[in-house]
Amino acid sequence: QVQLQESGPGLVKPSQILSLTCTVSGGSITSGAYYWSWIRQHPGKGLEWIGYIHYSGNTYYNPSLKSRLTISVDSSKNQFSLKLSSATAADTAVYYCARVGDKELELDYWGQGTLVTVSS
Amino acid sequence: DIQMTQSPSSLSASVGDRVTITCRASQTISSFLNWYQQKPGQAPKLLIYAASSLQSGVPSRFSGSESGTDFTLTIRSLQPEDFATYYCQQSYRTPLTFGGGTKVEIK
Numbered sequence: 170q171v172q173l174q175e176s177g178p179g180l181v182k183p184s185q186i187l188s189l190t191c192t193v194s195g196g197s198i199t200s201g202a203y204y205w206s207w208i209r210q211h212p213g214k215g216l217e218w219i220g221y222i223h224y225s226g227n228t229y230y231n232p233s234l235k236s237r238l239t240i241s242v243d244s245s246k247n248q249f250s251l252k253l254s255s256a257t258a259a260d261t262a263v264y265y266c267a268r269v270g271d272k273e274l275e276l277d278y279w280g281q282g283t284l285v286t287v288s289s
Numbered sequence: 290d291i292q293m294t295q296s297p298s299s300l301s302a303s304v305g306d307r308v309t310i311t312c313r314a315s316q317t318i319s320s321f322l323n324w325y326q327q328k329p330g331q332a333p334k335l336l337i338y339a340a341s342s343l344q345s346g347v348p349s350r351f352s353g354s355e356s357g358t359d360f361t362l363t364i365r366s367l368q369p370e371d372f373a374t375y376y377c378q379q380s381y382r383t384p385l386t387f388g389g390g391t392k393v394e395i396k
Contacts, residue, residue: 206385216325216333216376218385231384265332274380275323275338282332 191266295388
């Protein structure tokens with residue numbers, strides 16, 4: 170059973186970099202067909218896709234965040250990471266990592282989510 | 290971006306009711322439509338993928354269907370554990386986009 174766990178600071182100052190890591194267990198991040206994704210949910214709101222990465226390094230970003238976003242993978246640690254620069258209060262959200270399945274890009278396994286607050 | 294319009298935004302229903310939630314895509318997405326259930330304080334859970342395929346472990350009272358750019362999630366006989374918020378999501382083209390959600394509440 171694949172499990173994902175987000176980790177990182179729960180509080181980030183405005184203008185700084187919001188940085189999170191997702192650790193995958195129960196399966197290898199280098200299992201061919203899968204992509205690995207970040208999604209966020211603003212408090213009391215709906216879901217917003219941030220982007221995803223293949224272990225080969227191929228990335229797909231939401232254009233609305235692309236200029237500030239970097240998603241990377243560390244296969245040796247079975248982890249992938251998110252960095253969002255120039256954070257503002259609008260980036261305050263619960264951040265989820267998830268696996269993109271190999272059928273029709275469904276998000277089939279999710280982490281429990283981590284709340285990141287951007288505030289001074 | 291492909292817009293996903295979900296309706297209703299909320300509904301009240303009783304245990305045993307048949308519940309239908311609709312999602313409309315702003316353009317063709319073939320069958321690249323997924324449904325998720327989210328309970329308060331929890332991550333979303335995949336219910337249906339490819340418009341009508343039931344994810345492993347999901348009860349058979351959940352089903353999905355499609356007609357053109359309209360997609361439907363049906364819960365055949367609502368159970369107490371089904372009170373939650375439901376989201377549709379298209380995976381036809383990036384950026385992946387979600388519907389606004391439907392909150393199913395107890396009547």
